[in-house]
């Protein structure tokens with residue numbers, strides 16, 4: 001397994017720990033600024049990354065924007081952890097961005113990440 005495949009597998013595993021409780025969504029400032037667009041929330045971004053990695057979603061400008069608009073403020077993580085869960089959401093999104101960036105640099109914008 002290549003390093004990239006290992007990172008992808010680990011990312012899918014970590015995102016799989018999300019219980020879809022959505023407690024983190026309301027505190028996300030980009031979700032608030034968008035007046036409720038879930039793909040611009042913490043939970044929404046994790047779902048986008050998961051489906052990109054699994055090949056159920058194609059990478060396009062809108063998907064990239066959802067990932068890169070995360071402010072890395074950490075508000076979602078505080079809520080996630082206060083509810084007894086422990087996802088490092090900011091780090092997961094950052095790793096997802098790295099994989100997306102590599103895909104874009106390689107000119108594979110319409111292929112799975």
Ligand code: SF4
Nearest residue numbers: 018019021022024080
């Ligand atoms: S609070 Fe944590 S477990 Fe709940 S939806 Fe958000 S990331 Fe997933």
Ligand code: SF4
Nearest residue numbers: 028070071073074076
């Ligand atoms: S770190 Fe990103 S996803 Fe989490 S609350 Fe801040 S802007 Fe939203």
